[in-house]
Amino acid sequence: MSHVVLARKYRPRSFAQMVGQAHVVQALGNALSSGRLHHAYLFTGTRGIGKTTVSRILAKSLNCTGPDGTGGVTAAPCGVCQACTEIDADRYIDYIELDAASNRSIDEIRELIERAAYKPSVGRYKVFMIDEAHQLTKDAFNALLKTLEEPPEYLKFVLATTDPEKMLPTVLSRCLQFNLRPMAPETVAAHLQQVLAAEGVAADAGAIRLLSRAARGSMRDALSLTDQAIAFGAGSLAEDGVRAMLGTVDRSHAAALVQALAGRDGPAVLATVDALRGMGLSAAGTLEEMAGLLQQMAVEQAVPGALDDADPDAAGARALAAQLPPDETQLLYSIVVHGRVELSLLSDEYAALTMVLLRLLAFPPAGPAPVPAGAPRAAPLVAAPREARSTAPARPSAAALPAVPAAPPPRPAPATPPVLQAPAGPAVAPRPAAPPPAPAAARAPAPAPRRLTAEEPPPWAEEAVPDDDGAQGASDAVLPPDEPVADAPVMARPVPAAAAAVEPVAPLVTTPLGDRWAALVRPLAAAGNLVAMVRELAWQAELLAVTPVDSGGHRWQLRVERESLRNPSLAAKLAAALTEALGEPAQVEVVAGVAQDAITRRDNHARETAQRAAEQLIQADPEVRALMAQFRTARLVPGSVKPLAADGGGPQSNPKASPP
Known part of the structure; x- marks a missing residue:
C-alpha cells in the first residue's frame, strides 16, 4: 500500500475530530440539529486550518443516510454510508469542488450555474464548494450573485477564502460567514x-x-x-x-543577546552575532526567537507567575525578566519585531542584525549611567535646597537700586541698540554696575545638589509674581542717553494703541451702461441661462456701447481684460442667450482692455463695503472695547469678522482676538 501523508491520513472526518475550531463546530452542529440551514456558507481563515475539511464534513452531514440507509440531516455523519465514503474519497457526484485559483473566469461559473438547474442525482442536497473564492473575476462574481442569493432548495453553496477583504460586499452579504482561527x-x-x-x-x-x-x-x-x-x-x-x-535559533543564543543588552555590554553583543555568523544561523530566526523570549519576559514582569511551569523556557525568561526593566523590555521587543523588516535592506544580514541590536544601546538606561574614570562631570540640573531658596535675599525693586559709581574709562564696544529716552518728569533709577567676578578660592562652595521628591513643590512655585503695576514700572525704567549699555538690553512693555479707524472703501464709479448690463445678465445667470465660461465673460465684461444693426437687433460692445474670455465661441454663446432673452437678434463684440464698471467689480465693492462696516461695528462695540482695555495686548483679527447676509440684520459680531 502506498504511503499517505499525515495531513491527508489524519484529516478529520467528522466535527468531533476537528481541533481548535470549537466555535465553528458548535454553530454548525446546532444549525444541523435544529434544521436551521442556510443556503450559502463562507469559511475564512489562513491556510491549513480546516476550511475545506469543514466543507466536506458539512456536505456529509447534509447527505448522510446512516448505516441502515434511513438517516437524515445530522450533525454527526456516520462515515460508512455511500455519501460519507464517497465524499471522503472525493468522488461523490453531488459534491462539486471548484478551485477558483485556476478556474476563475465567467465561463466556469456559467457552467456551474447550468449544473445547478438539475436536482441531485443520488444525494439529498447538491453542494457546490468554491475554494479561494476571492480570486474569481468581477464578472464571475456578478454572474453568481442571483443564484447565490436564491438557489434552489436542493442546492447549498460553500465558499472558502484566505482573503475575505477581496470579496465583493454583495457576495459577503449573501453568505453566513465563519472565521476559522489560527490554532495555538x-x-x-x-x-x-x-x-x-x-x-x-x-x-x-x-x-x-x-x-x-x-x-x-x-x-x-x-x-x-x-x-x-x-x-x-x-x-x-x-x-x-x-x-x-x-534552521531555528536556539533559545540560549537569544538569551545571551538579551542578557548582554540588559547589561549594556556592546562587546558581548558583537561576539554573539559573530558566533551566529560562524554557525550559519538565520538572523531573522534570531530576532524571532528573541521576540518570543521578550514576550515571555513581559508577561512575567506584568503578571508574575503567569508563565507555564511545564514550558522549559519559562525558567530562563523569569531570570532575564529580573535583569531588564519593563519599559526597556517593551522597547527591545519593538526594536526586534520591527527590525526583521530591515534585514533585507542590506546584503549582509548579520550587519543589519548588529545595527538592530545596538539600537537599544543608543537609548539611555533607566537608572543613572556610569561615568568613565577621569571624565569631567557636569553639574546636574537639579533644584537648590528649599532652605537656600527661602534665605536668599529678595530681588531689589527699581526704586531701591544703589547709585552708579563713576564711569570707567571708555572702551571700544560693539554697536549697541538704541536706548529709549525716558519722558520728561519721572525719575529714572540708574542701573547698578555688575560686580567683578570673585576669585576661585574665595567663592563659596555650592550646596550639594539634591533631587526633588513628589511632595516638594518646584522651585518656581515659591517665587513672587509681580503685579501689573510693578511690572509696568519696572519695564518703564530706561537708561539715560549717556548711560553705558549692560549685557542684557532693557525691554519696555509694549503699550497697546487705540483701535485704529477702519479705512474707507475706495469709491466705485458706475455708469448707466453698467446698470443696464447688470440688470440684463443677472436674471439670466440666476435662471441658469449663463453658465461656466459664458457667465464669467458676462461678469468680467464692461458694456461700452449698444448700437442698432441695419439687419435688425443691436450690437453689444464689451471690454474684457482676460484673453481667455475673448474667445469667439464664448461671444457667440453669450449672443445667443441675449437673443433669446431680448426677443431680437443680438451681436456681441469683445474688445481688449481693463473693465472699469464690471459686475465683478461691483460685487467685490459690495462685499468689501460690508466687511468694513462689520469691522467698524465690532470696534465700536462697548464690550469689545472693555475687553481690549482689560487685556492691553489684545488685538482684533480682521479676518474673523464676517458680515451677515443682507437679511441677517447686520454684520456678524463674532470676532477672534489674539491672546494678550
Whole structure:
C-alpha cells in the first residue's frame, strides 16, 4: 500500500475530530440539529486550518443516510454510508469542488450555474464548494450573485477564502460567514502527540514544541513539517535534528543577546552575532526567537507567575525578566519585531542584525549611567535646597537700586541698540554696575545638589509674581542717553494703541451702461441661462456701447481684460442667450482692455463695503472695547469678522482676538 501523508491520513472526518475550531463546530452542529440551514456558507481563515475539511464534513452531514440507509440531516455523519465514503474519497457526484485559483473566469461559473438547474442525482442536497473564492473575476462574481442569493432548495453553496477583504460586499452579504482561527502552539502540539503516538514514532517534547511553533497556527503545515522531520530523523524526532531541519535559533543564543543588552555590554553583543555568523544561523530566526523570549519576559514582569511551569523556557525568561526593566523590555521587543523588516535592506544580514541590536544601546538606561574614570562631570540640573531658596535675599525693586559709581574709562564696544529716552518728569533709577567676578578660592562652595521628591513643590512655585503695576514700572525704567549699555538690553512693555479707524472703501464709479448690463445678465445667470465660461465673460465684461444693426437687433460692445474670455465661441454663446432673452437678434463684440464698471467689480465693492462696516461695528462695540482695555495686548483679527447676509440684520459680531 502506498504511503499517505499525515495531513491527508489524519484529516478529520467528522466535527468531533476537528481541533481548535470549537466555535465553528458548535454553530454548525446546532444549525444541523435544529434544521436551521442556510443556503450559502463562507469559511475564512489562513491556510491549513480546516476550511475545506469543514466543507466536506458539512456536505456529509447534509447527505448522510446512516448505516441502515434511513438517516437524515445530522450533525454527526456516520462515515460508512455511500455519501460519507464517497465524499471522503472525493468522488461523490453531488459534491462539486471548484478551485477558483485556476478556474476563475465567467465561463466556469456559467457552467456551474447550468449544473445547478438539475436536482441531485443520488444525494439529498447538491453542494457546490468554491475554494479561494476571492480570486474569481468581477464578472464571475456578478454572474453568481442571483443564484447565490436564491438557489434552489436542493442546492447549498460553500465558499472558502484566505482573503475575505477581496470579496465583493454583495457576495459577503449573501453568505453566513465563519472565521476559522489560527490554532495555538499548545493545541497543535497536543494533536501532534496523538498523531505520533498513533504512528508509533518516538518524539522529544522539545521537537514537538519546535514543530508546533513553526506551523504558525496551521495544522496542515504542522503535519507536513512532521512528515519532513520523520524523514530527516530516520523515523524518530529529536530536538537537535528538528532544530537543524527548521534552521531555528536556539533559545540560549537569544538569551545571551538579551542578557548582554540588559547589561549594556556592546562587546558581548558583537561576539554573539559573530558566533551566529560562524554557525550559519538565520538572523531573522534570531530576532524571532528573541521576540518570543521578550514576550515571555513581559508577561512575567506584568503578571508574575503567569508563565507555564511545564514550558522549559519559562525558567530562563523569569531570570532575564529580573535583569531588564519593563519599559526597556517593551522597547527591545519593538526594536526586534520591527527590525526583521530591515534585514533585507542590506546584503549582509548579520550587519543589519548588529545595527538592530545596538539600537537599544543608543537609548539611555533607566537608572543613572556610569561615568568613565577621569571624565569631567557636569553639574546636574537639579533644584537648590528649599532652605537656600527661602534665605536668599529678595530681588531689589527699581526704586531701591544703589547709585552708579563713576564711569570707567571708555572702551571700544560693539554697536549697541538704541536706548529709549525716558519722558520728561519721572525719575529714572540708574542701573547698578555688575560686580567683578570673585576669585576661585574665595567663592563659596555650592550646596550639594539634591533631587526633588513628589511632595516638594518646584522651585518656581515659591517665587513672587509681580503685579501689573510693578511690572509696568519696572519695564518703564530706561537708561539715560549717556548711560553705558549692560549685557542684557532693557525691554519696555509694549503699550497697546487705540483701535485704529477702519479705512474707507475706495469709491466705485458706475455708469448707466453698467446698470443696464447688470440688470440684463443677472436674471439670466440666476435662471441658469449663463453658465461656466459664458457667465464669467458676462461678469468680467464692461458694456461700452449698444448700437442698432441695419439687419435688425443691436450690437453689444464689451471690454474684457482676460484673453481667455475673448474667445469667439464664448461671444457667440453669450449672443445667443441675449437673443433669446431680448426677443431680437443680438451681436456681441469683445474688445481688449481693463473693465472699469464690471459686475465683478461691483460685487467685490459690495462685499468689501460690508466687511468694513462689520469691522467698524465690532470696534465700536462697548464690550469689545472693555475687553481690549482689560487685556492691553489684545488685538482684533480682521479676518474673523464676517458680515451677515443682507437679511441677517447686520454684520456678524463674532470676532477672534489674539491672546494678550
